[in-house]
Amino acid sequence: MAITQLSVFLENSPGRLAEAVRIISDAEVNIRAMSLADTKDFGILRIIVSDADKAKSTLSANYIVMETRVIAVKMDDQAGALNNILQTLEKAQINVEYMYAFTGSESYSAYVVLRVDDLEHAEEVLAESGMPTLTDEKLKAIL
Amino acid sequence: MKNYYQKEIETAPREKILEIQNEKLRKQIRHVYDNVKYYRDLMDQKGVKPDDIRTVDDIKFLPFLSKADLREAYPYGLLGTDLKNCVRIHSTSGTTGKRVVAFYTQHDIDIWEECCARAIVAAGGTDEDVCQVCYGYGLFTGGSGLHGGSHKVGCLTLPMSSGNTDRQIQFMMDLGSTIICCTPSYAAYIGETLAEMGYKPEDNKLKAGIFGAEPWTEEMRRSIEKSLGIKAYDIYGLTETSGPGVSFECEEQSGMHINEDHFYAEIIDPDTGEVLPEGSKGELVFTALDKEAFPLIRYRTRDICTLSRKECSCGRTHVKMSKPMGRSDDMMIIRGVNVFPSQIETVLLKEGYTPNYQIVVDRERNNDTFDVYVELNPDQFSDKVSDIQNRERTLESAMRTMLGIGPKMHLVAPKTITRSEGKAVRVIDKRKLHD
Numbered sequence: 066m067a068i069t070q071l072s073v074f075l076e077n078s079p080g081r082l083a084e085a086v087r088i089i090s091d092a093e094v095n096i097r098a099m100s101l102a103d104t105k106d107f108g109i110l111r112i113i114v115s116d117a118d119k120a121k122s123t124l125s126a127n128y129i130v131m132e133t134r135v136i137a138v139k140m141d142d143q144a145g146a147l148n149n150i151l152q153t154l155e156k157a158q159i160n161v162e163y164m165y166a167f168t169g170s171e172s173y174s175a176y177v178v179l180r181v182d183d184l185e186h187a188e189e190v191l192a193e194s195g196m197p198t199l200t201d202e203k204l205k206a207i208l
Numbered sequence: 209m210k211n212y213y214q215k216e217i218e219t220a221p222r223e224k225i226l227e228i229q230n231e232k233l234r235k236q237i238r239h240v241y242d243n244v245k246y247y248r249d250l251m252d253q254k255g256v257k258p259d260d261i262r263t264v265d266d267i268k269f270l271p272f273l274s275k276a277d278l279r280e281a282y283p284y285g286l287l288g289t290d291l292k293n294c295v296r297i298h299s300t301s302g303t304t305g306k307r308v309v310a311f312y313t314q315h316d317i318d319i320w321e322e323c324c325a326r327a328i329v330a331a332g333g334t335d336e337d338v339c340q341v342c343y344g345y346g347l348f349t350g351g352s353g354l355h356g357g358s359h360k361v362g363c364l365t366l367p368m369s370s371g372n373t374d375r376q377i378q379f380m381m382d383l384g385s386t387i388i389c390c391t392p393s394y395a396a397y398i399g400e401t402l403a404e405m406g407y408k409p410e411d412n413k414l415k416a417g418i419f420g421a422e423p424w425t426e427e428m429r430r431s432i433e434k435s436l437g438i439k440a441y442d443i444y445g446l447t448e449t450s451g452p453g454v455s456f457e458c459e460e461q462s463g464m465h466i467n468e469d470h471f472y473a474e475i476i477d478p479d480t481g482e483v484l485p486e487g488s489k490g491e492l493v494f495t496a497l498d499k500e501a502f503p504l505i506r507y508r509t510r511d512i513c514t515l516s517r518k519e520c521s522c523g524r525t526h527v528k529m530s531k532p533m534g535r536s537d538d539m540m541i542i543r544g545v546n547v548f549p550s551q552i553e554t555v556l557l558k559e560g561y562t563p564n565y566q567i568v569v570d571r572e573r574n575n576d577t578f579d580v581y582v583e584l585n586p587d588q589f590s591d592k593v594s595d596i597q598n599r600e601r602t603l604e605s606a607m608r609t610m611l612g613i614g615p616k617m618h619l620v621a622p623k624t625i626t627r628s629e630g631k632a633v634r635v636i637d638k639r640k641l642h643d
Contacts, residue, residue, distance in 0.1 A: 070591070072589070072590075072591030074584060074589050074596075074621055075621065076620055076621050076624055102593045104593060104597070106618045106619070106620070107596065107618075107619065107620070107621075109591055109592075109593060109596075111591060127623075128621065129584060129586045129589045129621060129622060131586075131589055131590075131591060133591045162592055163592070180591065180592075
């Protein structure tokens with residue numbers, strides 16, 4: 066379960082992000098979702114891509130890259146959808162480290178990506194509440 | 209089985225060494241007084257005559273020479289013989305001011321190369337070894353010194369000079385180098401490059417490395433030994449005294465034996481100039497006992513270390529000097545606290561970081577800023593910002609414990625800190641630009 070996210074360590078200086086993105090582009094890998102955490106000195110680029118292995122191997126020549134398992138959950142495009150997910154996690158006392166969202170190819174659908182401190186438990190409680198999490202295979206199908 | 213190049217002198221009893229030193233010293237002071245006007249004037253000012261110097265105990269009456277004297281006497285002022293007797297010069301990089309030019313007669317070259325040969329043999333070198341010399345060749349003493357020493361031992365010598373790492377590795381692998389000589393930072397870089405190319409430490413034939421020309425720590429030694437699969441030996445010297453080989457490590461790796469039949473060493477209080485008793489920490493001072501062309505007497509090296517005559521298991525009887533804490537030139541005064549780059553390196557390697565770091569000191573609104581940049585290892589990376597920031601905080605507190613003041617730590621991506629093929633640039637002190 067869960068899906069693969071690539072996390073890339075970037076120096077916070079002009080051109081570093083552009084260069085990383087260029088490398089992914091040259092490898093003909095599609096970036097489906099991304100988030101960038103930044104500090105004064107460095108940034109961490111987090112991406113969900115069409116071919117994680119290929120992106121990782123090309124990026125690794127120049128960057129520190131790691132695979133992180135994250136949860137992706139489908140949300141209805143309506144008020145309260147994200148709230149449902151977060152309430153479920155809160156009840157189970159699961160801490161969210163960070164999150165971001167992307168849209169799927171079907172209309173009116175959005176997905177939230179969550180990095181949590183207890184991945185298996187989070188998937189369990191979300192499934193119990195009728196919110197199944199994506200797998201790498203399912204992710205491929207909706208992209 | 210002990211390895212000596214010149215067993216008789218290297219293991220001579222103390223009294224014998226003293227006898228040699230006293231005899232050479234008397235002759236040398238006479239030689240310098242008669243031939244080097246600059247030093248004769250200094251002796252006359254102090255009221256010391258060559259006849260006053262009977263034994264090494266009298267050396268304390270002689271005036272010191274410092275880097276400032278060398279600059280003032282540049283280029284020929286300290287020459288001890290006619291230029292027609294000289295066969296070569298070497299020169300310092302001149303990074304701390306005007307270059308120093310040192311002269312050599314053939315005799316001077318011979319004793320220098322012998323000293324280097326002793327170092328190579330102490331590291332296990334024989335005429336069956338393949339010795340890859342990747343110190344710079346040219347004005348810098350590193351290449352020539354080890355090259356000459358390697359010839360004397362009879363090693364197959366690879367005069368690679370520094371740089372062109374791909375070619376270094378190709379020759380190392382194809383010709384089966386067994387000994388490598390370079391700066392420790394370059395050795396670390398070669399190790400790193402080998403690993404990147406997919407080589408394991410046991411894939412090369414190296415057994416020993418002789419590393420010097422810049423300060424390095426015990427932690428860096430272990431890291432180089434691991435990455436190259438070798439035993440790493442320290443070697444010490446400076447252009448002013450000839451070059452590398454003034455002292456060298458034996459298999460004990462617990463200090464460097466000074467070639468006392470050629471160099472007399474003292475430890476002095478850098479502030480008062482007073483000679484300190486054995487074991488005290490202070491500035492290292494050398495007197496060249498038998499150099500002809502550039503015979504420096506009581507030359508202040510600015511290196512801070514200790515001397516020890518404790519018996520060594522290798523059988524050598526020559527005094528050992530500790531690894532210098534750093535040249536007093538390398539010492540930074542940051543917010544009033546003395547900081548040596550070697551202390552920072554010690555903390556970084558202890559905490560599991562690479563020896564790829566840079567120290568930047570600057571001044572903002574009359575306050576010193578102190579920043580240390582170090583490359584993150586891939587296995588230390590996390591996708592969480594807080595994990596990386598915690599790493600920085602942990603390092604800052606370890607630094608504060610070691611130094612008394614805490615730098616701002618910055619973890620940076622691999623290969624963003626420039627690698628050196630010669631002496632590493634560890635410190636960028638921008639305060640000098642403002643003064």
